[in-house]
Amino acid sequence: MMMNRRFVNLVLENYTTNMYALHRLDVSKHLFYPSTAEAEEAHAKNDKETNNGGGGGKPKPLRIERLRRLPPPITGFVSSASPTRDPKRWHPMSEDMFVLLHGGRRGGGGEPGCKILHANSAGHAVLYDADSRAVVCVPDLGEPKGDSPMSFVVPGAGAGEEESLYVLRSVLMEPTYYQTDLHRSHNFKVLHFGGGGDSDDDDDDLRSYGFDLTSNFKWHPLPPPPLSGKNLVSSTVVDGGRTICVSAMSNGTGTFCFDTGTQQWRHAGDWKLPFYGRSGEYLPELETWVGFSTLHPHHLCSADLTGIAMASSSREGPTIQHVWEDFTPPATVETELVLNRRFPGIVRQTRLEWTSEQLHLVRLGSGRLCIVKVFNAEETVSLSCSFDEHQEHKGKLTLLVGVELLHGSDGELRMIKHKTKRFVFPSNRIKCVL
Secondary structure, eight states, rough: OOOOOOEEEHHHHHTTTTEEEEEEEEEEHEEEEEEHHHHHHHHHHHHHHHHHHHTTOOOOOOEEOOOOOOOOSSEOOOOOOOTTTTSSSSOOOOOEEEEEEEEOOOOGGSSSSEEEEEOTTTEEEEEEETTTTTEEEEOOOSOOSSSSEEEEOOOSSSSTOEEEEEEEOOOOOOSSSSSSSHHHHEEEEEEEEOOOOOOOHHHHTTTTOOOOOSSTSSEEOOOOOOOOTTBEEEEEEEEGGEEEEEEESSTTTEEEEEEETTEEEEEESSSSSSSSSOOOETTTTEEEEEEEEETTOOEEEEEEOOGGGGSSSOOOOEEEEEEEEEEOOOOEEEEEEOOOOOOOOEEEEEEEEEEEEEEEEEEEEEEEEEEEEEEEEEEEEETTTSSOOOEEEEEEEEEEEEEEEEETSOOEEEEEEEEEEOOOOOTEEEEEOO
């Protein structure tokens, strides 16, 4: 089974250069076996060695191979940092936005997943083509979209038709008495790209979107969801990308759906999307949605969201159908120590717990996915005679996992795990995985 994408884009915040560096990792080489059969054979051998220790002794712990280095960055992006900040220190800019666009080279050439749009904290935007190494200026957003905005790339209905980029603030701005329309326009916008022609000419590859450089090529304000002042915590797209769905944090608010054709919102129900965060991805080859479960450590799961696109509001939301263990962090360790035998009631209690810091899911095509998870080890120390606690960061674990979903002989959806790699990012932090 062939993958549609070989490369995954890792955008790192570099503490040394104060820039974002774009690395393209060949996941077909690092995270996947050549075939499904080889992946199953490798894991069957590993399970056998883990269970009997390779010779009847104690079980052998699972060994995760280290990814020693990333390929060199192919480009960098700079955020518009505030002049009042210390230039010698790196300040992660959560308002910077990176989006992977669907469009590829015309004529069937080129690697999918190579066009990346970057909008910095001031709203200035550029489009970078990692395949041709070309940079195209696109209209500015005009203002940042806040901390971790939601973005949705909706493809055109057919070949040569435009695709659109929708950007929605995850924390909706409250309208004011004097600036109601302005604040509403800041919440939700769309940029329509032209579909371009079908020419195989190399020159057309640099203009594969065929930008409409007229007054129409600009960001257009859209009506925001009727949730002013609310935090949006999860999102996905359904109905072939025609419908955008978002869920709010507050109880009793539920999920709202935006029809990109009519540009109208409707209340889908007083429930939340079944996936953790914004991980919901549709796999057309399997006709299902996948994402991370809402329970720690947020394993990969699937759900059927077909009914969300229906016009009527439902009382119950979609439920999780399958959950697969992609990776489980080390278990929580709790220890107690009596500091003085004369006072046995004074006990030093230590708790070492791994928590999820980042979860990324990238759809590669043909049922294959790249999962990137970052876990933090936090140690909490307290005394039994005191209410004070001391917390200390003890380490970070970054995992890259290649998995494949397919239908078994019984028709049930199952997961085949390929390779798992761990990686250390010195002086860097993952900004996003595209």
